[in-house]
Amino acid sequence: MAQTAGVKPMSIAGRVVHERERCIGMTDAERAWRKQWLKDQILAPNEPVxxxxxxxxxxxxxxxxxxxxxxxxxxxxxxxxxxxxxxxxxxxxxxxxxxxxxxxxxxxxxxxxxNDWTKKGGWRILRTKPTVLPGQPGYPFKSTKTDSDYAERGFKSSPI
Structure with a gap:
């Protein structure tokens, strides 16, 4: 829910909150009201309680x-x-x-x-092949995996 429950917030400062409005001219009643309003903005020494x-x-x-x-x-x-x-x-x-x-x-x-071969769930973490650029040692990168190494999900290293 909105802070004002759907009602547009109303300023209690009135028309003289802006300096431009005050420069246009204020009546004595507005001056007294503004003076009291500024006094009310000052917190007491024990506030906030x-x-x-x-x-x-x-x-x-x-x-x-x-x-x-x-x-x-x-x-x-x-x-x-x-x-x-x-x-x-x-x-x-x-x-x-x-x-x-x-x-x-x-x-x-x-x-x-x-995620391994013993269960269905869990996060499956895949390692990508390393980035090897021309001029770096090991270029072109050739994988050492055999056909049976792909998608084995830890089955070969199982102690069973």
Missing amino acids: HVEEYWKERTNPIRRFYRKPLDVLFNKLTPMLGQERAQVYRYLTGKMILLGFGVLATTYYFKYNG
């Missing part, structure tokens, strides 16, 4: 569960690192852990679930 209950209501319990270990760690590190740096490090640490799990899962899958 983090309300724990609001965050709990808005986030999924599963998400809170898997975020908890890094949240605890970086809440302890925040006084040493500072709020902004701790948030950046927490974000990057989470992403690096996910990337590491992804690399390990991919490595495991390709190592133990390859």
Whole structure:
């Protein structure tokens, strides 16, 4: 769903949000309104306020569960690192852990679930012949495979 639920967003700044409009001329009421509007844009010293209950209501319990270990760690590190740096490090640490799990899962899958003659599924990895250009040693490249080597899918090297 769109952020405004299909309704065109309305600017609360009014006509005088653009400098060109203000230069055309403003009434005293518009000047007072603009002055108050600019004052309202200044945050209080204690803002933004983090309300724990609001965050709990808005986030999924599963998400809170898997975020908890890094949240605890970086809440302890925040006084040493500072709020902004701790948030950046927490974000990057989470992403690096996910990337590491992804690399390990991919490595495991390709190592133990390859396509060979014993099973139907799995990724089939083919090696292409090397590129050998004129003037390089081994040109022209001639394969050492025999007819029975093609499409054997590991059958010849099987311990059976």
